[in-house]
Amino acid sequence: QVHLVESGGGVVQPGKSLRLTCAASGFTFRSYGMHWVRQAPGKGLEWVAIISYDGTNEYYVDSVKGRFTVSRDNSKNTMFLQMNNLKPEDTAVYYCAKDFKFRSYFDFWGQGSLVTVSS
């Protein structure tokens, strides 16, 4: 069965960096687009980024462009989110999610990793 596990969250000061990891299993990872979605405490869901199955295409929500970078290692069934110049408004639970194909809906989600940006 599909399993997505996020790691790497924690407390970080404004302006610092953090890298999240999503470990995937139970499906052919290299064949699917993958997303990051975040949820601020008590708030709704916000799509953050997508990476294509082969890593050649990436798209981001405007609020993170130039600060966040999504990447993947298909040899290790792993996706990453490098977050630089973090701001307090980036505080959220970050979920990785599998795309049904590429640029479609999200059929499986991880359990999430909490990132807190605070001085």
Add this chain to the structure above:
Amino acid sequence: DIQMSQSPSTLSASVGDRVTITCRASQSISSWLAWYQQKPGKAPKLLIYKASTLESGVPSRFSGSGSGTEFTLTISSLQPDDFGTYYCQQYSRYWTFGQGTKVEVK
């Protein structure tokens, strides 16, 4: 950008009630709409995609309808496991979620 709005924001209902949630898009998204259910402290779960197609394993009491800019999620007879927050999502152009509808015990 495509904006999504849901109504109501909160819905109080009893077990056995028929529940309807509405989702509106700021421009036409054809049928590129999904519905998710989220329980507190848990990840969202896919219920419906392409506006009306039930995901495998989702109970048949859930149904979706609509196209263009107006969509609905209906729960025909609310069960205890159905309380939680529901989100619509467009995937016509990038991805945007509605603000959520919390279904709570009346």
